[in-house]
Amino acid sequence: MSRAVTFRKSLLGRSLLLGVLPAAAVVFVIVGINSFRAWNNVNARFETDLRAATELAVGEIDLRNQRNIDMARILVASQEAAMFGRRAETLDMLENVLRSNPSICGTYVAYEPDADGADALGAQEGVPANALGAGGRFFAYVKRDAKSPDGIQIEPLVEPVGEDGLWYLLPKERAQRSGVADPVITKPYNYRGADIIEHVVPIVVKGKFVGVAGVDVALTGLQERLKDISQRLGADVFIETRGYFVAATTDGEKGTSLRTTRVAESLLSPVFRDIVVHGSRPWEAIDPILHEECVYLAATVPTGEWRVLVRKPTRVATEAVTTTIIGNVRTAVIGVVVILVLLSVGAVSISRRVRAAKGIAERIAGGDLSGGSATALESKAATGADESAELVRAMHQMNDELVSIVSAVRGACVRLAATSAQLAATSHEQRATVGAFGESTSQIAAAIREISATGIALQRTIESVDAGARRASESAAKGRTRLDSVASSMSRLDVATSEIAGRLEIIAEKAAAIGTVVVTITKVAEQTNLLSVNAAIEAEKAGDAGLGFLVVAREIRRLADQTAGASLDIERIVGQMQSSVTAGVEEMSRFTGEMRTGTGDVQQIVGDLGGIIAQIDASFASFGEVRSGMTTQAMGVSQIEQAVMQVAAGAQQSSRSAVEFGRVADELAHAVAVLQDAAARFKLREESAATTEEGAA
């Protein structure tokens, strides 16, 4: 019965399959979920960081712009309030503002040509020539200069022409168009060697544009501040206005500076185009400069139409998460391996003992109880303290117990077999005897039933015959009486008939005589008729002389016609009478003959009936005897039948018992045989020794 156990179905295999695999699966699922969450968190935080950086940069820039614009507004407000046209005081004010605000690098006020009506005066006290533009217009620019003794230098502004003159032309154009003093922050440009941006506000006096006032700010300050922000956030910041870069925390391609470069000419131009598409939402794209996946976020600075773009490579975010996930997975794998090793050690030990128990059980199942082929492994497996060792020991004990049981069973089997054989033989004999007896009884019963049925039928027949004979006797007696009277009536009828026939013959003769007379009369009448016709014709021919004769002839003829008609009637009637009489005579003579025959028959019947009545009377006595005898016989047969039926039923029951007994005996013999077979399968110690000896011999 030993059968190879596949690893999948073995103890170790199952414990691995049902224990380690689910545990490992659970561990990996937990690790997976954690990693997924960490990934999501990092992404969310990454976006939050990016937004914070953008807001910070935007706020910083806005604040700067606002402050610079405010300074420009102060200059303009003083001009509009009282100082317009007072050129010397204006120059002093520009110097004061520049000195008191270290963040700005220059201030200026420019008038329209001859706006204050003082152009023609030229340079004068407090207003040097280098504060005047072309044609003497007030065009003063006050800037820092490290070379001059007081650190400040005044010089005329450059005439505003083309793109470089936008600082003047743009606010002028806006103020003239709307009539409102709208501040303008220019694009950055290089003014006499320095990168600056200008914050310009138009001066509007009495609704008329008269000039501008503004402050210059060097871009270097903004650049430094943005670099701080960029380093803190690990992101790059780009600021753009009017198609130019204002500031950038990183250089462009090949180390070129992005500042004062046109956006459209830089590699970042596709990213800036995408701002319109994504608005204030972050988006991801491959950066054209870094050539890797980056997240971008754009924002607009409220003051000064600036746009801020923040760029952060996604690699920065994913690196941290990837490290965490790899750590988790490593821990999980190590844990699973440890569980696997521990479980295998325990399972191998249990499995060894179970295999030993299985070997013993297979040997017992195979019928070997000798214990001679116990292996060293099985003996070793019996040592131990856990349940599997107990199992092996119990198997050994069971083997010993089975040896004693099988020995006892074998002895009992031999004795049982002898007894069952004896029983079977006896039951077969008994069954044959009972069968024969039952058959005979059944035959007797059938014969008796037939006799009984016949007797009853016979009895009924005799009874009906008896009744019939009585009725026949009575009927015959009545019939004889009636027939006697019929015979006498018929004799009288015979006589009367003979008389009638004689009279009819006479009538026939008379009728024939009448016929002859009538024929004579008819002939006479016809001749008379003809005679009268001819007479009439003759009389007519005779003319008037014959008139009287004509009347007579006509009368004769009428009479002759009547006579002929009457005689025809008589002739017809007599003819009918004659045929009737002839038929009557024939009928009468035939009837007389039949009457005579009938009378003779009736007398014969009367005599026969007398004989029948006498015989029936005589038979009544014999019928009575037969009937009583039949009744007695029927009763006797019925009693015999019942008795035989009882015997037959007994015989059948005996037969069934015998059959049942036989069947039980056979079953017993069969069971004993099976038992012997089963017991023989077991090999005991002494037998195995004997077998060994036989093999040796």
Added chain:
Amino acid sequence: MHVLFTIVNERRFAIDCAEIIEVLPVVSHRPAGTGPAWLLGLINVRGELLPLVDLSVIVDGKPTQPKLASRIVVLRLETELFSSQATKVGLLVPEIAGPVMRDFDAAGVHAGFAFTGGSHLGPTIADEDGMVQLLRCRRILEGDAALRQLPATAWEQP
């Protein structure tokens, strides 16, 4: 005039009594064996042989059925056929009635009866028994060519 009625197939015809010699019961005749259908043969009247003509064949086209009332009317015909001599002919009729007085001269003319071969039929009148037509017995023999083909001796020398 006085006429004698005879009825052929329910039609009444009248025969002028002036032409009648006598009325006889039906006697046996000797069949002619040839000639027209209406010529039955010869009869013997008191030793004189006369031709027997069937009136039914003439007026109805069918021979007379023999019955008890049938009669032979012996006629005396004034005809130019046989050399202005009067001749006698027996006429077999189904039955007779009369003689009675009837006036056929007042009958007038009836349209549609003046065709050839019908000259033996005279004028028709109505009396209390229905219509009756006068027979011109003389014309019976005149109107038929077949009769003239008979040998004259058969009639003149009995």
